[in-house]
Amino acid sequence: MPRIIDCIDETSCDLEECISGLHESGFHPWAEESLQSGAHWLRRLGNNRTFLGDMLVDELKRGIKAAEEASDYGPQVVMLSMLGSEFYMRANFWPSVDEHMFRASGKSAFSYELPHDHNFDFLTLGYFGPGYTSDYWEYDYESVAGVIGEKAGLRFIERSTLTPGKLMHYRAHKDVHSQLPPESLSVSINIMHAGGAQGWLDQYKFDVEKDEISGVISAGGSETFLRVAVGLGGEEARDLAANFAGSHPSDRMRLVALDAQAGVLGAAECDELWRLAEGSGSRLVAMEATRRRRELVAA
Template sequence: MPRLIAGPPPAAPVDVDALVDHCESAAFDPRDRESLAAAAPMLRALAANRHFLADMAMAELKTRCAGQRRDNPYSAQVMLLRPPRGKYVLRAAFWPSARDHVMRAKGAAAFLYHVPHDHGFDFLTVGYLGPGYWSDYYEHDGTLLGLPGEKAALRHVESSALCEGRVLLYRAHRDIHVQRPPARMSISLNILTSLPDQGWRRQYRFDLENGCVAECMTISSAQMLLELAVETGMAEGIDLARHFARLHPDDAMRLTAWRALAPDAPDAAADHWEEGARNGSALVRAASAKALKLIENGPG
């Protein structure tokens, strides 16, 4: 499960500027999980500041949320504490209860409640306000290819709430949780890693009953554009897909390209997937083996 980072109450609250100063210092490197964990006292001290978030919310409302509309790539569930700096993101996340109007209007799925999922990045979180969402925590060994139906060897660890002052470090592609709505509206504060390859990092939904990957929840815009280029039949797009299928550094893009190039005719498709079974990407090889099995077994 996420690593619990215990510590004494802060000597004094800090403001967002102080947290930003720490994150901009040489002491903080979001690529290093231990460095991220070492920011826990500063995040806990910000959580001890009981007025800063309300003050920020009021300031945004007075400008019709101009800053959030300009800089915030997330949903209305998230309020950025500062515009993204390239290597990390500081944000507040709102967690409505089942009784709140927004939950009745949008439904639980809008907040990923009851959806077993992991994250494609490490992040540090603290309960800021309210009893906090409940999570059933699971973990796996981090060796997944990410193919739907792939066994994940999930292990249940515990169930607990992100209460006020509790600090957790979530590990990318290791920690899985099933969140449940809190008893009343709650807020968490987060430091998220945001690295150059962030757009290629995948997040998965899991099937707990069968102990496997259910689906990849993320897709890059480049994957969608490549599918479009191949679908239009452009020679340049097909050549690019062939190149990506062989040499792209991201396995998901390789698989997107190989799937886009798959012919419709059964015989040609079998040859295509047999070639894919020799691809340099383990994900493409696994997907090709699965496709070949479906062809061999027939539609029934």
């Protein structure tokens, strides 16, 4: 269950003050003092009841120009700060089932009823509306290899709502949640931690009925790049895939490289590739290799 932080502060600040304050103090969620300092900035910004509305009105006035620069804006997210440092800020919009955007895009577009963890820490604050409800679980990231279908060891904690003014710390690789649409449109504002190692650590989705990992959400761009490069048949790409498959420090990347190799092999060669991978010494690679071999037999 994300930790509720009861920081009380009646003062308010604008977005620029909040961002520069966070830059000054840094945002290191693993250090209590830094976490509390970040929570205070978020609380002060949350006490400012006009900044987000003003920002949205400015965007609406800019009309077509804003639409042209829409890369930072989705139906669900408005970026509040720049990317590229150890944190960024955003506002998340949570439509109710009555909203047009929910009816048009469906629940999956807003990650509703999709149990998942996060590969980053973040602080969140209920800013507008009644707030989304979540079912919460916890699990031990270190005790899983990350194989699809692997037992996750989820422990159900509770169902609760991000009510207005509630401020929570979602802990990376620990808190799992499955969100439900709020009763009416709601907005949360977040400070997200952006660490350098994040891209190498998995974010999972879960099947909570079976208590299993059901997928990896965080697959990066290199997976697609490597598959396409190997699929196009270049010798350098094949060498790189072989190299990564054998010795890359990230088990996930080794698996991606093996999948890229397998993509251009026939069934018998494929089985041999995965048979060797079963003895690779990595729990993730070995368990996924066994799963791939089972799939080959079943195909």
